Amino acid sequence: MTGISTKLIHGDDSLNRVPDVVSPINVTTTFRYDSNPDNLAAVVDLPGGVYPDDQLVYSRLAHPNGLKLEEIFTEILGAPSVVYSSGLAAFYGLITHFNPKQVAIGPCYHGVKKIVDIHTRNFGLKQLSYSEEDLDKLQPGDLIHIETPVNPQGTSKDIRYFAEKAHAKGAILSVDSTFAPVPLQDPFKFGADVVMHSATKYFGGHSDLLAGVLAVKTQEIKTQLTVDRIYLGTNIANLEAFLLLRSLRSYDLRIKKQSDNVLKVVTFLNENKHKYKVLKEIYHSSLQQEPFVKEQLPNGYGPVFALTLDSKETAKYFPSRLKYFHHATSLGGLESLVEWRAMTDPYVEQTLIRVSIGGEDAQDLIDDLDQAFLSFEK
Ligand SMILES: Cc1ncc(COP(=O)(O)O)c(C=O)c1O
Structure with missing residues (x-):
């Protein structure tokens, strides 16, 4: 099996478009359509109404270095991955897609908590604590969100415990693994359904970019998140994608x-x-x-x-x-x-x-x- 360093350096080789060893920065926001009219299709005639990855249209949908990042993250996180413009944009994508009626949430990055507060304000999302009593109130489709190790202490929570609590009620568990990314910790091994990262932190590693990533269990969820991302406008920016790709090589x-x-x-x-x-x-x-x-x-x-x-x-x-x-x-x-x-x-x-x-x-x-x-x- 290929090791993590090799995946970080070569996981995106199949998407090389030019002979450059370092993938170029693509600043373009728009891409020319195929010059052969026979190859053109109305968007409503595309399967699922979305363009395939190899058909670049507009950089809010997809762009070359963003796609390369997703290849690498899918390899190293061991699950289909979607890249975002920040860690918070990733959490916003998560909560928008899964749309729970109740979220069990405890100590975590304050910005994540604020997004949940916005959903409570706008849509009446109910917030529960991690107490046994509250976890018992979870319903199918609800969410437990944990962060481990937790910000700012850097102490760990038991992922397996929360996964069992969530699954017993038909709810899902998301884990913000920003403080201990792979190979330190793999939340999927302990039952997580979604793994989130602020890639601004260790994956970026040079304090010069903002990015986020969600890894999910199926290709189908990935596709739905990618479609949501188009309309939320939260794709990673072109330049940041270049910087993050550079960073992953030495991660x-x-x-x-x-x-x-x-x-x-x-x-x-x-x-x-x-x-x-x-x-x-x-x-x-x-x-x-x-x-x-x-x-x-x-x-x-x-x-x-x-x-x-x-x-x-x-x-x-x-x-x-x-x-x-x-x-x-x-x-x-x-x-x-x-x-x-x-x-x-x-x-x-x-x-x-x-x-x-x-x-x-x-x-x-x-x-x-x-x-x-x-x-x-x-
Ligand atoms: C654990 C954790 N999750 C999420 C975020 C948000 O990430 P970003 O700043 O990339 O939006 C942070 C930022 O500090 C964080 O520490």
């Missing part, structure tokens, strides 16, 4: 390094926690004891973790004491970031610092964090 190398780094950093902090008066808690999947965590993350932990500090004031100043961590939102890039999370997330404790580990040398990151903690004791 496997990056994620492994970032995952190795985070384990070294979190292990060090956990072992030396007593040294730092301002450090209260450390949150990360690697510190969880439940057996499902190792099973779900067999190839390494997600590179985000979180800390709580002794006060809101310390949390506000902490990022300015670091040399190698930029103080910025987001994650997944080669540059390590920290964020006083209260800057963007209305749902978190104001003492929380989210840390996104990049591709630097782990020892430099450890030394930097060490001196930043100790600087509060001077």
Whole structure:
């Protein structure tokens, strides 16, 4: 079987249109129709009313690098995949297509929660919690949405547990796997029906593009999502598709390094926690004891973790004491970031610092964090 690195580098070879080793940037929004009138058909006469992938018409429908991305994602995620203009656009596509009457949702990326709130406001979508009592209220066609590892703590939830709860009621389970993409975690193995990613993060990896992806169980659902995407206007943009394709070539190398780094950093902090008066808690999947965590993350932990500090004031100043961590939102890039999370997330404790580990040398990151903690004791 072909390995993930090979799939990332060659999964789209069958769609090469020119001899260039690096696929060109196609900035065109529109494509010439076939010059032979015998090959033209009215759109209503096409099967399903949609153009086949090899017939390019308009870039909101499809474009060469977007199609290449979908070939690769389908290979590495192990299921038919649809690419979007952002992670939130992917979630919007998901909720529009499945159109549940009830959604069980808990802690997750605040933007995902806001989309659910919009649907509650506009269409009366009912929101349930993850309590046993609420999960019992699920009906066929409803949705459980979980994020694991969860933003901003980087701790894991048991996918199998939620899959069983959903399926027992005829509902479906979507998993936002952004914080631990393949090969770290494969939610389908534990019963997920839809896997979502903000590809802006690790797949993009260079902090220079926005993208999202949904992987689904059947080709039929993929086709329906693709048709919805045309009219929602949420296809990935041409330039972003080029950038993401470039990024995927090195993704496997990056994620492994970032995952190795985070384990070294979190292990060090956990072992030396007593040294730092301002450090209260450390949150990360690697510190969880439940057996499902190792099973779900067999190839390494997600590179985000979180800390709580002794006060809101310390949390506000902490990022300015670091040399190698930029103080910025987001994650997944080669540059390590920290964020006083209260800057963007209305749902978190104001003492929380989210840390996104990049591709630097782990020892430099450890030394930097060490001196930043100790600087509060001077
Ligand atoms: C877990 C998670 N899901 C979804 C999103 C949204 O992705 P995007 O910013 O690409 O829309 C984010 C963004 O930070 C995220 O962290």
